Amino acid sequence: MTETITPTATCPSCGAPATPGAKFCESCGKPLGDAAPAAPVAAAVLDELSPISAPTHRKSTDEVVDTGPRPCLVCQGVVGPDGYCETCGAKAPTERDHFRETPAAWVAGVCDRGLVHHRNEDAMALLASETPGERAVLVVLDGVSNSTDSDVASLAGAKAARETLRTPFPQGMGTAASxxxxxxxxxxxxxxxxxxxxxxxxxxxxxxxxxxxxAVAVVERGLLAYANIGDSRVYWLPDAGPAVQLTVDDSAAQQQMEDGVPRAIAETSPQAHAITKWLGRDAPDVRPRTGQVEITAPGWVLACSDGLWNYASEPDALAAQVAAAGTTEPLALALALVAFANAQGGRDNITAALARVEPAATVQDSGQNASAPALDHQEEPDG
Incomplete structure (x- = not known):
């Protein structure tokens, strides 16, 4: 027997127009008959925070990811060819709005639209060897919302960077400097x-x-090398000891912090997310900041967009979220971090790409804390 739902003018969860007689919202997938009406003040806040996105004119012909049947984000059932869950009926986001990659058991990532943006302008591209710790590449690009086709461009850029990084690093001339x-x-x-x-x-x-x-992180047999342009980040989050933000943002907030403004104030100022470097036709400089650390203790390498670190910028705050997830499974942790960001408001697209590093042997006391390795360098190439 078909259940009858009293028609509503709008979805009580997201405010989208509701089709008369429908059981689920075609916009957010939430049940139309069970959700409590949203408070007017909450709707006003969402309207105020809703970003102005430039349009998408060009469509990507690339597959975002080929992982077979997609799981429903509500009940974990199978999403059918029509885009609706075959079990609970919820509408699934498109593959571009929410996708996952698990190139190996120790590496995974999740890229999600969030709750406020109208499209997902984040992108990621991952690769990894089957042997844990041997080699992994995490690439994260965050398309700028007010630029046209940024969703298509970020995905194309992430894949291009990954392909360039597919082969192992060169050894140089046999010296550390080379x-x-x-x-x-x-x-x-x-x-x-x-x-x-x-x-x-x-x-x-x-x-x-x-x-x-x-932002890029490469793990290669105990070496963690990283690079960034803009304000997507790479973190090292050890199981024990202090967590570390490895990359340095190219942003107005970073400039304020370098002038002595406290992080909490700089990162919440009106121009906090104004970037000073980026990729694109009008980019003034596409040379990345780079750095390297030796990893000698177990922990997580995280490459992420600001949609995640907005809510836990301090390294130890992110480490606390990792600990709260209570898992050593990369995909489970990536999903937990995305869920955390959405629970805080999901005001931006969210990407979390992770590699689980568990060195076979930990360096004994040599004057350094093995779980918080010293930075070998953090620089921007000359020229």
């Missing part, structure tokens, strides 16, 4: 490839060209 220089060059090539991909999908006549931030 290998550092070689790795810095590889990251510069990856950023250039990502930028070329972003420009390639940008309409030459556009007065608002696509742009994106860029």
């Amino acid at each position: 290998r550092t220089g070689a790795i810095t060059k590889v990251f510069a090539d990856a950023a250039a490839a990502a930028n070329e991909a972003v420009v390639a999908v940008t309409d030459p006549a556009s007065t608002n060209p696509a742009s994106a931030t860029f």
Whole structure:
């Protein structure tokens, strides 16, 4: 027997127009008959926070990810070809609005639209060896909302950077300094490839060209190398000892902090997320900041967009969320971090890409805390 639901003018969960007689909202997938009406003040806040996004003119012909049948985000049932869960009837987001990658058991990521944005402008591209700790690449790009086709551009750029980083790092001339220089060059090539991909999908006549931030982490047999442009970040979150934000933002907030403004004030100022470097046709400089650390203790490598760290910027705050998740499964942790960001308001797109690192042997006391490795360098290439 079909259950009858009293028609409502709008969905009580998200405010979208509701089809008369429908059981589920076609916009957010929530049941139309069970949800409590949203408070007017909450709706006003959402309207105030809702970003102004430039349109998407170009469609990507690439598959976002091929993982077979998608799980329903509400009940974990199977999403059918029509985009609705075959078990509970909830409408699933498109693959571009929510996708997951698990290239190996020790590496995974989740890229999600969040609750407020109208599209997902974040992107990620991952690769990993089957052997834990041998080699993994985490690439995260965050498309700038007010630029046209940023959702298409960020995905193209992430995939281009991943392909550039597919082969192991060169060894240089046999010295630490020469290998550092070689790795810095590889990251510069990856950023250039990502930028070329972003420009390639940008309409030459556009007065608002696509742009994106860029963050990459590469794990290679105990070495963690990283690079960034903009304000997407890489963190090292050890199981024990202090967590570390490895990358340094290219942003107005970072400039304020360097001038002595406390982090909490700088990162909540009106211009907190104004970036000073980015990828795109109008980018002033696409050379990334780079750095390397030796990993000698178990923990997590996290590459993420600001949609996650907005709610836990301090490294120890992110580490607390990792601990609260209570899992050593990368995909489960990535989902937990995305759920945390959405629970805080989901005001931006959210990407969390993770590698679980468990070195076979921990360096004994040598004057350094093994779980909080010293930074070998943190620099922007000369020239």
